[in-house]
Amino acid sequence: MLRKVIEVKDCSKTFEGDGIPVTRAFPVNNMRENDPFLLFDHFGPIHYEPGGATGVPAHPHCGFEAITYLLDGEVEHKDSWGGQATIETGDIQWMTTGSGLIHSELVTEKFKKSGGIMQGLQIWVNLPKKNKKVKPWYQHIKKNEIPTLKENDQTEIKVLVGQVKDTKSSVQTYSPVSIFDVQFSKVGEINLNILKDQIVMVYVIDGELHFDDLNKTAIKGQMIYFDQSADEIKINSISNKGSYLVLAGQPLKESIARYGPFVTNTDDEIKQAMLDYQNNKMGTL
Secondary structure (H helix, E strand, C coil): CCCCEEEEEECEEEEECCCEEEEEEECCCCCCCECCEEEEEEEEEEEECCCCCCEEEEEEEECEEEEEEEEECEEEEEECCCCEEEEECCCEEEEECCCCEEEEEEECHHHHHHCEEEEEEEEEEECCHHHCCCCCEEEEECHHHCCEEEEECCEEEEEEECEECCEECCCCCCCCEEEEEEEECCCEEEEEECCCCCEEEEEEEECEEEECCCCEEEECCEEEEECCCCCEEEEEECCCCEEEEEEEECCCCCCCEEECCEEECCHHHHHHHHHHHHCCCCCCC
16 A cells, blocks of 8 residues: 655745755744654755855754755865765765764865855754764765665665665664655656655655645655555656655654754753853864
8 A cells, every 4th residue: 555645845945054045844833743854954056156155164963863965066074073074966974963063064175166056955853862962973975885776777766864675874873764865767656665653755856746646746846745554655756857855754752842953852951952062062163
């Protein structure tokens, strides 16, 4: 049996950092609406003239994990726990903020000098209460290291996080989540297995999807939400070329408190996180 589509939703539009446009799927009403996922941003695409790009300067985080999937551009990650890497087009980074860190994501000197297109996805995943205070750590997976499963002559699945059949990502996570980029080179469809206790969403990076149960088409920049009635979803691409991000995760069903870049379980813990930051317990850059 296949899961049914509940809704196809438009995302909100905003701006972040140095004026980069952001398509934000959530949060909308509260941080638990897509538990264990907390935030989903598609930043860009934006074209920078030479010398025009800067990136995101140093800022703190705690209490969650974040993945950045860079679709275009080049940025340099640095954090207060020693993590450092140059993220290039097609790379992913997974950052466990845990007890707290400070990090920056500035464009490389090479990109700043040349200019070009900047675009990517950033997703926050909540940490279970028992892991909120783990030591921060950082994982960087180069484009050519991302495991890819070729389903047929028109479809391949980039396994960013989790596992599809025997193809498994090397990214280690505290929350049970899966994130796949399903890419079509022509019109086609595939079914994907999803654990029944997990929520699942699909974001249209590029292309169009059609859903017979709603007789509706989802276009670029929309998020599709499924029910939990079965253990499979169908992805039916009606575009000659398409890229669709699948997010699946098991809800933690825990209380959430958030203030800006800090995510905890209680308001008192938020206050403590702010004190930790002010007292340099999250380190310095």
